[in-house]
Amino acid sequence: MHQTGYTRASTLGPIAGVVTAAGGSIERVFRRADLPLALLESPDALLPLRDHFRLLMVTSRELHDEVFAARLGRQTSMSGLGVFGRWVAQAPTLLEAIQRAGTSLPHMLQNATQLVVRRYDNDIHWSYELADPARDGRQQNEMLAIWYMIAVVRHFAGACWLPDRIVLADLPSRLRCPVGELMGTDTAIGNAASAIVFDRRLLTSVNPDLEQEDGLSASELGRIFDLPDPEDLPGRLSVLIELELLDRRPTLSRIGSRSGLARRTLQRRLGELGLSYSDLLRNALQRRAVRLLCQTDRSIGDIASMLGYDDPAHFSRAFERWSGVAPTRWRGLREPRARRP
Structure with a gap:
């Protein structure tokens, strides 16, 4: 089979509102991507990663905006990721949240994907690594994924937090400045995986909402293994x-x-x-x-x-x-x- 990965529709974020605000037609975007518009009302629905990539690519072309996904990412949040977002946001510390995100992502939200933590001296490189072979729209997807990773850290470090540096794999050099402006921090072009870079001391940040969380219900926990194995x-x-x-x-x-x-x-x-x-x-x-x-x-x-x-x-x-x-x-x-x- 051509597809090796699947993701939930919730990972598209508030795409309809962003497209409409920019003067595009969300109906036309979904039609050209050959996807049902009802996905917007079905955040838990699964779709092939290659279709997710293609939808972002088609949207970028619809709006004549090569950095559309970076713009979309600015409006994403952990709450938009449903059960996965809640599970990660209930961790007691940022370190535990990153570990939860890495272990549960392929079972709860998106497979053929890894979130990998590496330490280089005092820096943490948290990378987004894909095994899916699809190429069209892949760059748009990685811009969007980086913002979701930023949203995880912001839950612990504050709503205005930004990483010291962002690395985007294979980003065309002409897009470095516009992406950097949207990201609000230094953006580098890398040959390896896309990543965010921050001070390792942040890993001990404590969840400010820890006392307010109610945990996950049995039915929500049952969703952990509902993504298909490759x-x-x-x-x-x-x-x-x-x-x-x-x-x-x-x-x-x-x-x-x-x-x-x-x-x-x-x-x-x-x-x-x-x-x-x-x-x-x-x-x-x-x-x-x-x-x-x-x-x-x-x-x-x-x-x-x-x-x-x-x-x-x-x-x-x-x-x-x-x-x-x-x-x-x-x-x-x-x-x-x-x-x-």
Whole structure:
């Protein structure tokens, strides 16, 4: 498969507002990137890193702004990263936060990625290192990632903190000054990984909000392992199917194209695992149906339409085959009972 990494839609940050404020069309950007606009309302949805890169590249071209992602990054925050952001922000010290970010990133937010800490005398180099081979839009992604790393340190060091130096891998020399102006600190061009550089004494900074944190719920902790392993073909295909379901009923041909596998190759490899495309589609429909029933008050008809069913009755019959009860009954069973006086 061509994609080796996935990321959550939340890593796009407030992209819609930034594009609109700059006079661009967010609808056109998503259409040109061949991604569903519904991603903006689905921050936990996964998408291939190569698609994430391409979306940033298309946006840069839409706005005629080669440093768009650095501009976008200035408006990002830890809170926008959902469960991952909360988990990191609850660490008692910056050192623990950086360790949490490094160990949990590939399981909770983005895989095919490493956050690596290296010490050089009194300097800490915290780098963002990618294994994904995609190139288009990669530079934009790294500008954005650097700002998220700055946001982690700012949670401990103060809202106005900036690193002593930023290193951006393979940054064209013509962009060094404009990127430096947006970053507000010295920006260097490196041949290795992109990184932020700061004084090692900051690592002992204590979390100012430590007493206010409530911890993560059991359901949030259950999300830690929901990114697919690079060798998990059914898991990787399921991500693509769920991404397509945000906009349309996915087809085998479409998923094959997105995965980089010929239709027959995809069917053969799934068959070797005792699975079929229909199995993966059914499972994805079940998961999305359950989420919509649990997390929204949409009507059964609306949910059926969102899942690609022409007739709500067809959806109801399918859901009953999956769960043993009709969707209206299932939703009723999930609602908490009124407390007795």
